[in-house]
Structures are given as structure tokens and as C-alpha cells.
Amino acid sequence: MNPYRIIIVGAGNRGYEVYGRYILKNPSVMKAVAVAEPIDERRERLAREHRILKELCFKSWEEVFEREKFADGVIIATMDRMHVEPAVKALEKGYHVLLEKPIAVDIDGLRKLFHSAKEAKSSVTVAHVLRYTPFFRKIKESLHHIGKIVGINLVENVGYFHFAHSFVRGNWRNSETSAPSILAKSCHDMDILYWLVESNAKTISSFGSLVHFKxxxxxxxxxxxxxxxxxxxxxxxxxxxxxxxxxxxxxxxxxxxxxxxxxxxxxxxxxxxxxRCVYKCDNNVADHQIVNILFENGVFASFTMTAFTSRITRIIYIYGTHGEIFGDLEKGLIKIFKFGGEEITMNVKASGGHSGGDEGVMKEFLKVLNGEKKEPLTSIEASVESHIMALAAEESRKNGGKPIELRTLRSQVLN
Ligand SMILES: NC(=O)c1ccc[n+]([C@@H]2O[C@H](COP(=O)([O-])OP(=O)(O)OC[C@H]3O[C@@H](n4cnc5c(N)ncnc54)[C@H](O)[C@@H]3O)[C@@H](O)[C@H]2O)c1
Incomplete structure (x- = not known):
């Protein structure tokens, strides 16, 4: 069988280093046949390594979609504010899409994407990589051990140097050019909470600010x-x-x-x-934020995103009526405590980017391309909810922790 033909839009860190390298390592299933990237060195580097024909090297995503459909799938790995338009165009042309998060940075963008995905014959796989990690999969599979979930505490330890790199000096430092950190970084965490709790969020409140890097x-x-x-x-x-x-x-x-x-x-x-000195950048995104969530099914969750940790990991506690689960993503450690019963310890440490999630999302995209799945685990429909949660958290944070009801925001996206 011929490998699926893939167009890479955005040959930066994700397009070149993550998805590009996956494709190079798996030539029997995928082949990059085109690239769109305005920076010459980046475009040429990717084209050279993937042996892409000169006439299929484009300077911008618009040029790709001016042509009749010539490939099977498109990977959209441009920056945060350049996701909606290329994704909508790709769907109109009938391409299956792998789309980076955040899928959109506001309600208007979410609405456009949601409706265009609903009408399209092809589908979008959103790069919510955490759902594909062996760690979170195992936690999801283990929920039956602890009865009914009552509450969850999730902490995103961004890591001091990671935060300084991405959210103080780098691409995601300013919400005007990318997105608030709770959306850019933590839409993944909102998505994991939504996936584990299996319910829409009802009310959200949040505090947080740019505490240190100023x-x-x-x-x-x-x-x-x-x-x-x-x-x-x-x-x-x-x-x-x-x-x-x-x-x-x-x-x-x-x-x-x-x-x-x-x-x-x-x-x-x-x-x-x-x-640049971390105290002299044009950054404005929060470096510490807490979010409280009440889900429609009565589950309570609290989430912390913080720059001020030595390790890059997620720590989770899930409290159930008959047991509890503790997990540390970076260590791959999961402990299940059944009340009055056994204690189970599991090690699910995975290699590869995002604790195995980067490879996982590409395997899911492949299942959509080969027809094994019509809808991926991380569809637009599923992803929209995490983005609404993050936007609600940001609205609350900016309004002194005011509780935000999600029903209105959701209806603005879905209707
Ligand atoms: N899923 C995840 O876990 C995860 C992790 C990191 C980043 N991301 C997301 O991936 C996206 C890309 O991040 P990155 O680190 O690769 O950024 P990057 O800046 O390294 O790459 C983006 C590339 O898009 C190119 N570009 C700009 N305008 C373009 C155009 N008109 N047409 C085509 N390409 C264009 C840029 O020149 C750049 O090379 C971001 O939205 C980011 O939030 C997701």
C-alpha cells in the first residue's frame, strides 16, 4: 500500500521536529509531499529531508488550498492565531486534518471551526496529546476501581525553565499575539478533566496573575x-x-x-x-493560575497551572466514593488505593515527546486516514469543550474570580 500523502503547514518546532520526524521514521504509512512555511531556511530544510518537489513548496498556507486537492491529509502546525482559517479551508477541500491546539483563541473561531467540521466529509484530529499518553489512558481505564468520582485535583507543573522559554521570552509570552496561558497551555488539562469526568462543566471560577516575570x-x-x-x-x-x-x-x-x-x-x-532578561520582556500571560470547576454531573475539580516547579509534569489526585488514584506523569507512576482493600502501583513511563502523546496522536490520525476510525478520540466536538472551559477561566480570572456559567458560552459556539 502507498503511504498517505501529507501536507505540512508550518515547519517550526511541531511541524518539523515532531510531525516531520514521525513521518520520516514511518515511511511506509505517511509521506510528506508538500510544505507551507514562510521562513526560507525552515521550508528548505523540511523539503530537503522529505524530498519534496520544488513545485510543492509553498510560502504560505493559502497557496496550498488554491490548488485542487492533491494529498490525503494536512498537518496544521502554525502558531495559535493561525489555526482556524487554514483548518476551515482544508476541510472545504476535503482533507483530513491534524490540527494543533489551541484550535481557536476565541468564541468566534470555535464557532467557525465547529460548524465547518460538522458539515465536512473529512475530519479533524486535534493534538490533545495527553489523551494518547499511556499514563492518562491507564488512569482512565482504572477509574472503575474507585467507585464514583467525587473530585479531582490536577496540577500542571510547567517547569521554571520551560515557562521562561515559552511564556516569558518565547512564542506564548503575550496573549495578544498567542493566547492566555490557561488556553495556550492548559486547554490540554481542561480536556483531560472533561474526558475523565465525562460531563460538561457547569460553572468555573479562577484566580491568577503574572506574579513574577515583570x-x-x-x-x-x-x-x-x-x-x-x-x-x-x-x-x-x-x-x-x-x-x-x-x-x-x-x-x-x-x-x-x-x-x-x-x-x-x-x-x-x-x-x-x-x-532577554526574564524581567524585561514584553510578556503578559499569567504565571500562576488556579481554576475551580463544578461539572454538570456534580463532580468538583481544582486545577493549578504554575511556572514555579523544578520538574515538568502533571500531578493528579482523583477522589472516588470507594478509592483514590494518585498519578505523576513524568515519573509514569500511578497508585490506586481501594478503600479497605488492595493498593495497586503501576509504572507506565513512556518514551518520546509528551510522554508518548506525540506518537499517539499521529497513530490516531493514521486511523482516520485509513478509515479505521471515522471520528478521532480528540475530535473538534470534544476539543471545543476544553476551549470553552479555558476561555471561561480566563474571563473569571480577569473579573476577580467571578463564577462563569458555561451554558451561554457553549450555546454561542454550538448554535
Ligand atoms: N500539542 C501540543 O502538545 C503542542 C506542543 C507545543 C506547541 N503546540 C502548538 O503547536 C503550534 C506550533 O507551535 P511551534 O512550537 O511549532 O511554533 P513555531 O513558531 O516553531 O512554528 C510555527 C511555524 O509556522 C510558520 N508560519 C507562519 N506563518 C505561516 C503561514 N502563513 N503559512 C505556513 N506557515 C506559517 C512559522 O514561520 C513557523 O515556522 C502552536 O499553536 C502551539 O501552541 C502544541
Whole structure:
């Protein structure tokens, strides 16, 4: 059988490093036949590695959809605010779509996507990678051990250097150019809560703010860029030199420059966004946020997203009428305590990006392409709910924790 023909839209970190590499590793099932990317070096690098014909290398997504359908699927891995339009066009042309999250950044975008997916003959697989991790799958399968769920506490430990990289210096630092952190980062967590609880959220309230990464916390006499010698560099965990100039060149270091040589990385810190002092950036997204959720089926959940953790992980406690579950994603550790009964410990540590979730979402996309599944686990319909939850949390946060009823927001999207 011939491999499915895939168009990659956006050859950045996700398009090139995650999906592109998966395709290269699995040539019998997928082949990248076209790329759309405005940055020449990125487009040419992807085209070279995938041997894409020159006439199928485009500078922007619009050019792809001006043509008659010429492939089976499209991977949309552009930035947050460039998801709705290409996805709607791809569906109109009849392509199956793998769409990065957040699928949209506002209610209007969600409505457009929801209706265009409903009318389309092809489908959208949203990259809610957590649902595809062995860790969360195992937790979902284990719920029967603990009776009826009463409550969940979920904590997203973003990790201090990850937060500084992505949400202070990088792409997701400003809600005007990307999205609020609760949407950009934590729509995954809203999705996991919705999936585990199996009910729509009824009411949400949230507090949070940009606590730390702002000018009033900048050390005395600190320069604009870490590379220019900072009086507190020995003690500053956010020092760009400590993050980007070691022997390690994987993510997030790989994002700062195409060339990983030391001189190129130093130049990137001199000229680019990643060399800036974390207290002197144009960032505005919250670095610590808590969300309380009451679901329609009576389950209570609380969620914390925080920059201020050493590890990058998710910690979950699920409280049931007959037992409880504890989990730590990064360790792959799950413990089930059946009240008055046995204690079960499981290790489901998985390799690969997002604890196995990146590979998982590509396998799901393949099932849609080969017809094994008509609708993926993470369809637009499923994803819309997590986005409504995140938008409600942001609205509440901006209004001093005011409770937001989701029914109205939902009806604006679905009707
Ligand atoms: N599913 C996940 O767990 C996960 C993880 C990280 C990022 N993401 C999401 O993936 C998306 C991409 O993130 P990234 O880190 O790869 O960003 P990136 O900036 O590295 O890549 C985006 C690429 O899109 C390109 N682009 C810009 N305009 C374009 C156009 N008109 N046509 C085609 N391409 C265009 C950019 O030049 C860039 O190379 C974001 O929305 C992000 O939130 C999802």
C-alpha cells in the first residue's frame, strides 16, 4: 500500500521536529509531499529531508488550498492565531486534518471551526496529546476501581525553565499575539478533566496573575540581555546562558537557532528573543493560575497551572466514593488505593515527546486516514469543550474570580 500523502503547514518546532520526524521514521504509512512555511531556511530544510518537489513548496498556507486537492491529509502546525482559517479551508477541500491546539483563541473561531467540521466529509484530529499518553489512558481505564468520582485535583507543573522559554521570552509570552496561558497551555488539562469526568462543566471560577516575570522584580543593574554580564547571574535560574549554552542541544535549545553550534547560539542570545532578561520582556500571560470547576454531573475539580516547579509534569489526585488514584506523569507512576482493600502501583513511563502523546496522536490520525476510525478520540466536538472551559477561566480570572456559567458560552459556539 502507498503511504498517505501529507501536507505540512508550518515547519517550526511541531511541524518539523515532531510531525516531520514521525513521518520520516514511518515511511511506509505517511509521506510528506508538500510544505507551507514562510521562513526560507525552515521550508528548505523540511523539503530537503522529505524530498519534496520544488513545485510543492509553498510560502504560505493559502497557496496550498488554491490548488485542487492533491494529498490525503494536512498537518496544521502554525502558531495559535493561525489555526482556524487554514483548518476551515482544508476541510472545504476535503482533507483530513491534524490540527494543533489551541484550535481557536476565541468564541468566534470555535464557532467557525465547529460548524465547518460538522458539515465536512473529512475530519479533524486535534493534538490533545495527553489523551494518547499511556499514563492518562491507564488512569482512565482504572477509574472503575474507585467507585464514583467525587473530585479531582490536577496540577500542571510547567517547569521554571520551560515557562521562561515559552511564556516569558518565547512564542506564548503575550496573549495578544498567542493566547492566555490557561488556553495556550492548559486547554490540554481542561480536556483531560472533561474526558475523565465525562460531563460538561457547569460553572468555573479562577484566580491568577503574572506574579513574577515583570520589570518590578528585575535585579538592580541587570542588563537587557543575560549575555552582557548580569550581577546576579550566579544565582539566577533563568539566566539564558545556563539554559541555552550548555552541551545539551535538544528542546528547548533547538528552538533558538537552526544551527546548534556555540557561536550561533551565542548570536541568537545577542539578537533574538531568548537572550532577554526574564524581567524585561514584553510578556503578559499569567504565571500562576488556579481554576475551580463544578461539572454538570456534580463532580468538583481544582486545577493549578504554575511556572514555579523544578520538574515538568502533571500531578493528579482523583477522589472516588470507594478509592483514590494518585498519578505523576513524568515519573509514569500511578497508585490506586481501594478503600479497605488492595493498593495497586503501576509504572507506565513512556518514551518520546509528551510522554508518548506525540506518537499517539499521529497513530490516531493514521486511523482516520485509513478509515479505521471515522471520528478521532480528540475530535473538534470534544476539543471545543476544553476551549470553552479555558476561555471561561480566563474571563473569571480577569473579573476577580467571578463564577462563569458555561451554558451561554457553549450555546454561542454550538448554535
Ligand atoms: N500539542 C501540543 O502538545 C503542542 C506542543 C507545543 C506547541 N503546540 C502548538 O503547536 C503550534 C506550533 O507551535 P511551534 O512550537 O511549532 O511554533 P513555531 O513558531 O516553531 O512554528 C510555527 C511555524 O509556522 C510558520 N508560519 C507562519 N506563518 C505561516 C503561514 N502563513 N503559512 C505556513 N506557515 C506559517 C512559522 O514561520 C513557523 O515556522 C502552536 O499553536 C502551539 O501552541 C502544541
Amino acid at each position: 520589570s518590578e522584580n528585575s535585579p538592580k543593574n541587570s542588563p537587557e540581555r543575560c549575555i552582557y554580564g548580569c550581577p546576579v547571574e550566579d544565582d539566577c535560574p533563568y539566566d539564558a546562558k545556563k539554559i541555552y549554552l550548555t552541551d545539551y542541544t535538544g528542546w528547548p535549545v533547538s528552538v533558538i537557532s537552526l544551527d546548534m553550534s556555540l557561536p550561533s547560539r551565542i548570536k541568537a542570545l545577542q539578537d533574538g528573543p531568548y537572550g
